[in-house]
Amino acid sequence: MAIELGYTADYHVHLRQDEMMRLVTPTVRQGGVSIAYIMPNLVPPITTLDRVIEYKQELEQLCDSTTFLMTLYLSKDLTPELVEEAAHKKAIRGIKCYPSGVTTNSNAGVDPNDFSQFYPIFEIMQKHGLVLNLHGEKPSISNEEGKDIHVLNAEPEFLPALFKLHKDFPKLKIVLEHCTTKAAVDAIHEINKDLKDGEQPIVVASITAHHLFLIVDDWAGNPLNFCKPVAKLPEDKRALISAATSGKPYFIFGSDSAPHDVHKKAVHTGVCAGVYTQPYAIAYLAEVFDKHGKLDKLKDFVSTFGNSFYEMDESKLRSKQKCWLVEKPNLVADTVAQGGLTVVPFRPGSKLRYAVEWR
């Protein structure tokens, strides 16, 4: 059995820099992904065009068949002029917005309680069809009088900000990244409730592979499965699986594959957040889709819907090979290592039912 998945795309990829970049960049292709949408939360964050261009060249040298789509990091360093220029030069496809303090290298991020200072930038983005990628969490606070925010409700508490942004910029393309809750899935359905067949959604959510597997129990005591946003409850996982396999064009694949050296995972305090799924990205998804009898919806999720939203077509690709899903035992390695780095992939040692081929 083989299924043609088209020009597969992962619309949320962390390829890091330096040694880690050299280690993980080739694994995008290995995992069955042709188009990778690259996150800008390097150290320092990517906030200039020169750095975007330089970073893209670095990545392209590491794999000649992967198409890299670039982003800027939303921060006070960005100006409407810079974004205008980036759009004209087609240097970026979107801008990533991190609330400060919620995940890896997000310290330079923004206050999610007030996006108004960035409205001039959003205007430019809307005009040029640039995509706003939202890490949809509010930072945690505990408050005797007011509302508590913690890692479990950080995403639902962010949703009003999503609705407001969409209301204020109805033509701005927005992705609620790596959504993890039934509340978020419901919000995306709500926003798209009047969408007609064949019509292009303006607001979509990306869903990772690992959140289709994990609940809170799985990261309690397992740093390997600890990521932000954290995996939530069984009912949330079911809602995510239902959304990813729904055949609705407003749920797209973004792995949020986030490698860390095992020495930053195996610590007794300050574990780095992130699950590394890149080398088996499509195979993990196939496992879940198959289990739920929805393999026929996999191409929509990993190719059709995302590429349509991001307006990708064959002419923009570095390789015209398509990804094929084949039924073939696929053993997840215990480690992916090179030089001084060792990264443990998601579900090390497990046997997957599917593998990928390029044809």
Next chain:
Amino acid sequence: MAIELGYTADYHVHLRQDEMMRLVTPTVRQGGVSIAYIMPNLVPPITTLDRVIEYKQELEQLCDSTTFLMTLYLSKDLTPELVEEAAHKKAIRGIKCYPSGVTTNSNAGVDPNDFSQFYPIFEIMQKHGLVLNLHGEKPSISNEEGKDIHVLNAEPEFLPALFKLHKDFPKLKIVLEHCTTKAAVDAIHEINKDLKDGEQPIVVASITAHHLFLIVDDWAGNPLNFCKPVAKLPEDKRALISAATSGKPYFIFGSDSAPHDVHKKAVHTGVCAGVYTQPYAIAYLAEVFDKHGKLDKLKDFVSTFGNSFYEMDESKLRSKQKCWLVEKPNLVADTVAQGGLTVVPFRPGSKLRYAVEWR
């Protein structure tokens, strides 16, 4: 300033065995605790009188001023006859019940959905005033049709079993150990709602020191703070603080101090559950009680109520010295080490406002 706390007691203590036992047993006294109620979840679990007596002797040799109260591990290996004999010989003060699979060394535990096979044992315990110590969690299950149980609702889901046990054995002394949720606090209030002033409660809850500090965010990515039951939400923490400082005789101190070598905490998968608070037990509590203006309730929580419930008096003590809380800077060590073992205490490197003295 100095406050006399009486014969302080920690009614939930893990002293382990072998090298770890030798390391941590002296720290009971250092932490300001005179009476330690010892958990039986060794490897193998303590299920015979010989082993109880032997273990107690081992502990007594390691500290001549701590009074050790012993327990058996509820399992199929226990018989009513054994429990009767243990009661007559005053070899144990209670029996600990672990649902299988919920925490460290709980594999030999019981099915919390059906305690009926142990009813003959509970009869004997009730007759002799032995205490039933419940780890009040249901094991996790995910179920498309039925009710999900996960680490966050495992305790609330257990509460009906507590009510049923109390109904079936109204004179059986029960402790809901290390309670972590507002739901559990409310349940204990409910059970004791008709308790008159000066009357002795039959069902109480123990509360740890660390659960007065932690919420879910604090163990997400911090294996040091990972324990079972996991710390829950801010509203739960507030309910625990309110209960511990309430002056109600049905909330007593049990640290659940659970040491693990740092090499079992700093791992990328399979982190051991447990927070080690023993060397600073009373000082951690004082920090919280002070912050909430409730230092005057500390003696109730750490001495009076627990000792009354467990019927402890001066005649049963190995040392007649009392614990005094003194205002004195108290720096939490980064590690507690001996031989080949290193244990990282709770809040390493933090500065506590209070210390303890024996007078």
